[in-house]
Structure formats: C-alpha cells, structure tokens
Amino acid sequence: MMNKNVEAAINEQIRREEFSSRLYLSMAIWCEANGFPGAAAFLYRQTDEERMHQLKFVHYVNDRGGKAALMALDKPVADFTSLLDVFQQVMKHEEYITASINELYGVTLEQKDYTTGNFLQWYINEQIEEEKTMSTILDKIRLVGEDKAGMFHIDKDLSAMAAAAAPVPQL
Numbered sequence: 001m002m003n004k005n006v007e008a009a010i011n012e013q014i015r016r017e018e019f020s021s022r023l024y025l026s027m028a029i030w031c032e033a034n035g036f037p038g039a040a041a042f043l044y045r046q047t048d049e050e051r052m053h054q055l056k057f058v059h060y061v062n063d064r065g066g067k068a069a070l071m072a073l074d075k076p077v078a079d080f081t082s083l084l085d086v087f088q089q090v091m092k093h094e095e096y097i098t099a100s101i102n103e104l105y106g107v108t109l110e111q112k113d114y115t116t117g118n119f120l121q122w123y124i125n126e127q128i129e130e131e132k133t134m135s136t137i138l139d140k141i142r143l144v145g146e147d148k149a150g151m152f153h154i155d156k157d158l159s160a161m162a163a164a165a166a167p168v169p170q171l
C-alpha cells in the first residue's frame with residue numbers, strides 16, 4: 001500500500017501538472033490569435049508534455065496500490081501583453097513547479113518513502129531541462145525587445161524547436 005501522505009502530495013502535484021497543461025494551452029491560444037504561430041506550436045507541444053507529466057504520476061500512484069484523484073482546476077490567465085509577458089509567465093510557472101517537485105521530494109524523505117523519492121528524480125531532471133529551455137527563449141526575446149523583425153525570427157525559431165522536438169511519449 002502506498003503511504004497516504006505521499007499519495008495525497010502526489011495527487012496535489014497531479015493537479016498542478018494538469019493545470020500547467022491548461023495554462024500552456026491558454027498561452028498557445030493567445031499566441032495563435034496574436035500572430036505568433038511558432039510560439040503557439042511550441043506551447044501546444046508543452047501542453048502535451050504537461051499532460052504526460054500528469055499521466056506519469058497517475059500511473060505511478062495506481063501501480064503502487066494508491067488511487068490517483070483529480071481535483072478542480074482554476075481558470076488560467078487568457079490575456080497577455082506581449083510574447084515577453086507570455087514567456088516571463090512560463091518561466092515563473094516552471095520555477096513554481098520546480099519548487100513544488102522539491103517540496104514533494106521532501107515529503108517522501110520525511111515519510112521514508114525512498115522508492116517514490118527515486119521515482120521523482122526523473123521530474124527533478126526534467127525541471128532542470130525545462131527551466132534551461134525557457135530561460136534561453138526568454139533571453140532571446142529580451143534581446144530583440146520591440147524589434148518586429150527580431151520577433152518574427154524568434155517565432156520561426158520556436159516553430160523549428162517544436163518541429164525538431166521528439167514526440168511526447170504516450171504513456
């Protein structure tokens with residue numbers, strides 16, 4: 001049987017990953033409606049990534065004799081002032097998720113559930129990657145500032161990144 005405190009903490013993380021997916025969907029919609037098809041493609045893919053993160057936790061809880069539970073989700077923000085605003089919010093959200101994975105890891109240590117702690121290593125590494133990717137994108141956006149041609153190129157870059165990324169694994 002799974003430790004009940006760990007199960008509850010993972011279920012909370014399932015909610016956060018599901019919300020991440022919705023948040024990025026909302027951002028993708030805004031990008032598509034505001035002339036950034038590349039950023040939209042990138043964020044639609046992130047939406048799938050977050051669903052995969054959620055599902056990975058769902059399967060883990062169920063496979064370990066617990067029960068994954070879904071919760072109500074907040075309405076994500078739908079309006080942004082610029083592409084910079086979008087990616088600043090992505091970065092802030094990923095930092096929040098990193099902190100939240102670390103918190104969850106702390107619960108597994110407290111409860112001496114080392115198996116789950118070991119399972120969480122995948123997420124810890126994933127967060128390093130996600131923060132690195134987002135920070136690179138954010139640096140580029142900051143560099144071009146308001147320059148329209150620069151923005152156009154960033155959008156093309158994001159489109160290429162989305163096209164070149166490995167398919168999101170189906171769990």
Ligand code: FEO
Nearest residue numbers: 017050053097130
């Ligand atoms: Fe599931 Fe982007 O963190």
